[in-house]
Amino acid sequence: MSSDTLIRINRFLAQAGLGSRRGVEAAIGEGRVSINGKLLTEMGAKVDPVKDRVLFDGKEVKPEKRAIYIFNKPDKVISTLSDPQGRPCVADFLEEFSVRLVPAGRLDYDVSGLLLMTNDGDYINKLLHPSFEVPRTYLAEVSPIPNAKLLKKLERGVELEDGFGKGTEAKIPNSNRLKDADLGGRPVVEVTVTEGRNHFVKRLFSACGHPVKKLVRVEFGPYKLSNLKIGRFKKVDFRELS
Ligand code: URA
Numbered sequence: 001m002s003s004d005t006l007i008r009i010n011r012f013l014a015q016a017g018l019g020s021r022r023g024v025e026a027a028i029g030e031g032r033v034s035i036n037g038k039l040l041t042e043m044g045a046k047v048d049p050v051k052d053r054v055l056f057d058g059k060e061v062k063p064e065k066r067a068i069y070i071f072n073k074p075d076k077v078i079s080t081l082s083d084p085q086g087r088p089c090v091a092d093f094l095e096e097f098s099v100r101l102v103p104a105g106r107l108d109y110d111v112s113g114l115l116l117m118t119n120d121g122d123y124i125n126k127l128l129h130p131s132f133e134v135p136r137t138y139l140a141e142v143s144p145i146p147n148a149k150l151l152k153k154l155e156r157g158v159e160l161e162d163g164f165g166k167g168t169e170a171k172i173p174n175s176n177r178l179k180d181a182d183l184g185g186r187p188v189v190e191v192t193v194t195e196g197r198n199h200f201v202k203r204l205f206s207a208c209g210h211p212v213k214k215l216v217r218v219e220f221g222p223y224k225l226s227n228l229k230i231g232r233f234k235k236v237d238f239r240e241l242s
Contacts, residue, residue, distance in 0.1 A: 009046065090103055
């Protein structure tokens, strides 16, 4: 077998949906991984994904192809895979999938829209890492009615309790956007931000004196919600981040 068919064990495990490359290294350190019956002790070990038998916690790991979906998360759904309070969560929508999908980041319980779901832990890390400044675009129904002063203020930025924050662009959206997000006829601002601090968009608007009544994410990095129906998934292609 030529050496170029071999891949590092942490990459193999991450591709199989068992966590990020860093995350699976911890599992290797804890002695939870074996290759061909031998407990793994070395981080840099390589495997042949076709020939070698890898066990994780005693269960055979099958290499899995990368899968990426966009999900239109309804509001009143938790964007994690379980909820200690027993509220509806994203896992309730995943029963039809044999691949193990994990959400790339979070949306608040009362926020709907684009949640990217993938089995590629490394891609999730990249999408969420602050250094990539991945743009996220939201439609925010606000009160009182938005005006030019609000748009300027959002783009200029405001002081929040955990530091300065701003939108990279703020505008009144076109009517197609509003139709897609079921917001036709409402006082809505379209804002793009490049960070994912907790409740960031709601806090930006509140600090500008226009609290959010409803929030929908319509774009995340290279992916768009378009007219995907609430509660539905759409398979999308992998896009490298620029
Ligand atoms: N900003 C918020 O306030 N909430 C979200 O869910 C996402 C961004």
